[in-house]
Amino acid sequence: MMTVEFAVAAALFAGVLFYAVLGGADFGSGFHDLTAGGSRRGAEVRTLIDHSIGPVWEANHVWLIYVLVTWWTGFPESFAAAMTTLYVPFVLALVGIVLRGASFAFRKYSETLWQARLFGIVFATSSVLAPFFLGTIAGALASGRVPAGGGGDPWSSWIAPTPLFTGAISVGTCAFLAGTFLTADAARRGQAALAERMRRRSLVVGAVTGVVVFAGLIPIEHDAPTLWEGLVGRAAPVIALSALGGIATLVLLWRRRFSPARGTAVIAVAAVMAGWGIGQYPWVLVDQVTIAEAAGAPATMQGLLVAVGIAAVVVGPALGYLFYLTQTPQWNGQEGEGRERVHWSARLNDRP
Amino acid sequence: MDATQLLAQASDAVAAADPAGLLPARQQMALSLGWHIILACFGVAFPAIIFVMHLRGIRKDDPVALNLAKRWGKVSAVLFAIGAVSGTVLSFEMGLLWPGLMGTYGDVLGLPFAFEGLAFFLEAIFLGIYLYGWGRMPQKLHLLMVLPMAITGVIGTYCVLAVNAWMNVPVGFDLVDGEVTNVQPWAVLFNPHAFMQFAHMWVAAYMVAGFSIAAVYAAGMLKGRRDRHHRLGFMVPFAFATIAALAQPFVGHFLGEGLAERQPAKLASFEFADTTEDGATPLRIGGVYVDGEVKWAIEVPYLSSIASMGSLTEPVPGLDQFPEEDEPPVNLTHYAFQAMIGIGLLLMAAVALYWFLRWRRRELLDNKWFLRFMAVSGILAVVAMEAGWIATEVGRQPWIVYGVMRTTEAAGDHSSALWLVYGGSVVLYGGMTLGAIVVLRSMARRWRKGGDLPSPYGPKTLAAEGPAGADVRDCPDEREAPAGGEAGR
Numbered sequence A: 001m002m003t004v005e006f007a008v009a010a011a012l013f014a015g016v017l018f019y020a021v022l023g024g025a026d027f028g029s030g031f032h033d034l035t036a037g038g039s040r041r042g043a044e045v046r047t048l049i050d051h052s053i054g055p056v057w058e059a060n061h062v063w064l065i066y067v068l069v070t071w072w073t074g075f076p077e078s079f080a081a082a083m084t085t086l087y088v089p090f091v092l093a094l095v096g097i098v099l100r101g102a103s104f105a106f107r108k109y110s111e112t113l114w115q116a117r118l119f120g121i122v123f124a125t126s127s128v129l130a131p132f133f134l135g136t137i138a139g140a141l142a143s144g145r146v147p148a149g150g151g152g153d154p155w156s157s158w159i160a161p162t163p164l165f166t167g168a169i170s171v172g173t174c175a176f177l178a179g180t181f182l183t184a185d186a187a188r189r190g191q192a193a194l195a196e197r198m199r200r201r202s203l204v205v206g207a208v209t210g211v212v213v214f215a216g217l218i219p220i221e222h223d224a225p226t227l228w229e230g231l232v233g234r235a236a237p238v239i240a241l242s243a244l245g246g247i248a249t250l251v252l253l254w255r256r257r258f259s260p261a262r263g264t265a266v267i268a269v270a271a272v273m274a275g276w277g278i279g280q281y282p283w284v285l286v287d288q289v290t291i292a293e294a295a296g297a298p299a300t301m302q303g304l305l306v307a308v309g310i311a312a313v314v315v316g317p318a319l320g321y322l323f324y325l326t327q328t329p330q331w332n333g334q335e336g337e338g339r340e341r342v343h344w345s346a347r348l349n350d351r352p
Numbered sequence B: 001m002d003a004t005q006l007l008a009q010a011s012d013a014v015a016a017a018d019p020a021g022l023l024p025a026r027q028q029m030a031l032s033l034g035w036h037i038i039l040a041c042f043g044v045a046f047p048a049i050i051f052v053m054h055l056r057g058i059r060k061d062d063p064v065a066l067n068l069a070k071r072w073g074k075v076s077a078v079l080f081a082i083g084a085v086s087g088t089v090l091s092f093e094m095g096l097l098w099p100g101l102m103g104t105y106g107d108v109l110g111l112p113f114a115f116e117g118l119a120f121f122l123e124a125i126f127l128g129i130y131l132y133g134w135g136r137m138p139q140k141l142h143l144l145m146v147l148p149m150a151i152t153g154v155i156g157t158y159c160v161l162a163v164n165a166w167m168n169v170p171v172g173f174d175l176v177d178g179e180v181t182n183v184q185p186w187a188v189l190f191n192p193h194a195f196m197q198f199a200h201m202w203v204a205a206y207m208v209a210g211f212s213i214a215a216v217y218a219a220g221m222l223k224g225r226r227d228r229h230h231r232l233g234f235m236v237p238f239a240f241a242t243i244a245a246l247a248q249p250f251v252g253h254f255l256g257e258g259l260a261e262r263q264p265a266k267l268a269s270f271e272f273a274d275t276t277e278d279g280a281t282p283l284r285i286g287g288v289y290v291d292g293e294v295k296w297a298i299e300v301p302y303l304s305s306i307a308s309m310g311s312l313t314e315p316v317p318g319l320d321q322f323p324e325e326d327e328p329p330v331n332l333t334h335y336a337f338q339a340m341i342g343i344g345l346l347l348m349a350a351v352a353l354y355w356f357l358r359w360r361r362r363e364l365l366d367n368k369w370f371l372r373f374m375a376v377s378g379i380l381a382v383v384a385m386e387a388g389w390i391a392t393e394v395g396r397q398p399w400i401v402y403g404v405m406r407t408t409e410a411a412g413d414h415s416s417a418l419w420l421v422y423g424g425s426v427v428l429y430g431g432m433t434l435g436a437i438v439v440l441r442s443m444a445r446r447w448r449k450g451g452d453l454p455s456p457y458g459p460k461t462l463a464a465e466g467p468a469g470a471d472v473r474d475c476p477d478e479r480e481a482p483a484g485g486e487a488g489r
Helices: A004-034 A039-053 A057-074 A076-085 A087-108 A113-142 A161-188 A192-223 A225-232 A236-254 A258-280 A298-327 A344-350 B003-013 B022-059 B063-097 B099-132 B139-144 B147-168 B185-189 B194-222 B228-256 B264-271 B303-309 B330-359 B368-396 B418-448 B460-465
Strands: A283-285 B174-176 B179-181 B283-285 B288-290 B293-295 B298-300 B399-401
Touching: A004 A039, A004 A057, A004 A113, A004 A161, A004 A192, A004 A258, A004 A298, A039 A087, A039 A113, A039 A161, A039 A192, A057 A076, A057 A087, A057 A298, A057 B063, A057 B099, A076 A087, A076 A113, A076 A283, A076 B063, A076 B099, A087 A113, A087 B063, A087 B418, A113 A161, A113 A258, A113 B418, A161 A192, A161 A236, A161 A258, A192 A225, A192 A236, A192 A258, A225 A236, A225 A258, A236 A258, A298 B099, A298 B185, B022 B063, B022 B139, B022 B147, B022 B194, B022 B228, B022 B368, B022 B418, B063 B099, B063 B228, B063 B418, B099 B147, B099 B179, B099 B185, B099 B399, B147 B185, B147 B194, B147 B368, B147 B399, B194 B228, B194 B368, B228 B303, B228 B330, B228 B368, B264 B303, B264 B330, B264 B368, B283 B303, B288 B330, B330 B368
Parallel strands: none
Antiparallel strands: B174 B179, B283 B298, B288 B293
């Protein structure tokens, strides 16, 4: 069981989990940005989003690079097979990723409102599209639509029940995570009205996402039988854990316990993802290629584990330090003049 | 593994007509790589330049230097963001455009990419800490956050160049009946050609970043902005560019040593050696290569043999020695190579002249023509670097992995519909270029007017109606330091 290939696959999937949770929360912020309303109504939400994801989004984005590199190094043929089959969603996801990052940076330093609006719309829309297409890729792999030799149908491989559902689930979980994080950030910054607004959003998004996740199980039974077997069998406990995490988050949000709600939201989303991974084990491309069959050269697999080990020792603490800093009072505008200093748009409500 | 055997084996296998998707795939890769590499240069070299400026600001308690470091930090935030996403494009394209390469050699060339990813991770983390740490961390600790970025720039560059060096001089695997066996990933990571290629690119990154940043302040001085802000903003990056420009011709020369054995067709194209001479090969500047012959080139006797072979008598192996299907596009390779050399020597001469005259107590910064030249030096450095990449990449053709895999074998089974994707990419990259220029220029304009950069989220007219001053700024990192000093100092 604990072979080198398994260890590399586990490390790869850990990267997918981290990207889904950390990168997902950044993408999800785009959903809230998109739906925040006009420039006056939305200014406060958008400012909060800028504060929350500004320092961390690039670091969180690197998980995707980690996943791709580990995939092509550890399981090269399956990588080529996925790329030659799913190039349409890959290209569309890529366009989303590029536009998201670039326009987020451009918006922060925009001079005029119309520039900020233009970059903002691009940022927000692409933040929703990228996780959708990444989700369809996951669904296509999990439902056995990528042939081992590659070159599968470029359209029917992902425009199908399971991939479309996983795409929707991906968008929903991102928005749910982001909503929970933003609510807690707003509360920590002392912006009670904003926290309340984000709390309502998160409750709605969370409930809808939960329904979509479990509704998504229905087509999977016929559309992706191998995955279904894994989900109701081996992965059943994690799926149950996900449901509990989701419900707990909604309860905590309802009772305004914003800080612990972040933890349960992470559990809910990570468990859904883990359910997918455990559900499709031991396949890399479901019904086509197993982990052992897909593995690259043994020396390379060992080398990858060394790289992962170094990453855990070097990158782990650095990442922890960054996250720690973003939670300190100094980084949340609570020093000195702190609480009086609110965004000018907050005062718009006081105007006659 | 015998190289000639490999060559024979591989050339039997292919040489069919190019598939329809090959040309757009090449153009796509050239566009995305050529675009990203400029930003990668800033990612590698900018942190060290910022570090020196920031250190000066703290050591000498110099507000001008501190202000420059802070602004450069913000500029780098924009550049790093588009650099990060354009780098992601390349990760995708490795598989989308070259599935044959990744499927066959993914586990051979992958390990350096894993370490590069690690370096990029650290870079992104410390970038976040540094950018948002202004005024929120103890000063010295904050300054230290730049250092990891300069170090990861070295590691990241090395790893990427190790892969490229491997494509030029493949090692670390055996081919047995067309199957890749005995993979040694560490031999790829530490392949013998990697270090020189790394050194050449790393120095090039400092040339591109150094000259580009200096060029901005040279242009400012030309418009009569001759304050300390502009002088300092010019001198620090110019100092980096000086060291890099002086070292680069030597680094490049050592990199080229032994090319006659490694990739003779590339060398023959560089040097326009159409035939193998009896004695020394002359250096041919300019000219055109048609029907196996070089025409209208300016010849300088001996020089090609001296530079490439280190000999007064030994000729450069000519293009007549290779079958046509093993030759790269000769003219493009030649001109790219000579453009790189020409511009590199010009930049070296310019910095040497500046420091020489300064030693003789003449200040060239007062000379309009020198400033004009400096104002375009950034573009020149970029052109030289791009030309260098074209020379080495096009010169390696028709191979993607030299002597082992042809580019046609690596390309995906795409049709000419790939041109559509390419067209979309031209629009996308054009848009990003435009966006970056507009935003960076407007940042500079607003900085010149004085003050900082307010958050743009909301109607401007309302912002004007609201109470003026620092309290409408919503981002602490955008606030000017209050009179009492910033928090944590």
